[in-house]
Amino acid sequence: MLIGEMTNPVSFALNRPGYLAKLLNLEDAGVLQRLYEQCTEFALLTDGQPPALTAAREEFDVVPGGKTTQDKYIFGLFAPQDDLIGMIESIRYYPDDQTWWLGLMMLSPEHRGQGLGKEFYRAFENWVAEQGLKQMSLSVIEANDPGLQFWKGLGFEMLRKTEPRQFGNKTHAVYVMSRAVATTA
Template structure:
């Protein structure tokens, strides 16, 4: 992937571990998510995990860590996505984190639409996500985009146990 241009001088492009400092800064700005999800503020390990965590039977060529940039320089979002997981054609959107100052302006929806177009061109038929039950705003956001809950699972996180709503979105042909 080279980059995906969004409206209003936003773009999505690959992130590398060399950008760890600006990624750590964005994760700190998004502490509300980490406290809700993990029960604690993000650590350097949480930031590294964005690059290192992969599902079983997948490898790093299947994983994309992408940044949403404003004016080509300011990191305002992070996306972690794994292709063909858990099945071929379904891609797991593991994380979509947006700077609180950038939330509520349509950026998440624009980024999501660009991701669908990009992933579809690479063979994706659907996205799968997990949203913790306590993340009411997240559940509303994803539901408004057309995601439907297919099951619930209980998962252990850093300092919390959460019920996770597994949701999917089938792409329209």
């Protein structure tokens, strides 16, 4: 199945009752910005500074070379009260036509440690599998050991470690990781 023939490009459910992931658009930048601000510790770890006031707005426009905003998917995770508590930013067909790249996943601090992040990722991967892609890839900065352990726990394997590069006020080496997408039954 090709991406243009998506089975459900708008949302996917988690196994947890009342939790739903919905495709976000530019009009959702305000609510997404609040999530960025709740997750300030990640911005401080990565960039050495709090998220910019325009971070969520810019998230909708930033794509790697050779890709367009049509290739970008930002899903928001909504709790039963319809509060945005998490997000996944991703790029289809990157770096090749069988891979979906996960650029960023955030979960509000009060919802961590309950298995919700794993459920969110697995539901996302199931949705990606329905689109016919075969592989998920992502990167983790070397300083983010909890993130590295999280992704390893989900079956991601390290492909390589990059040379250090600049992220805001900080410099980090990056672990590039990948895993085969579970096929849908």
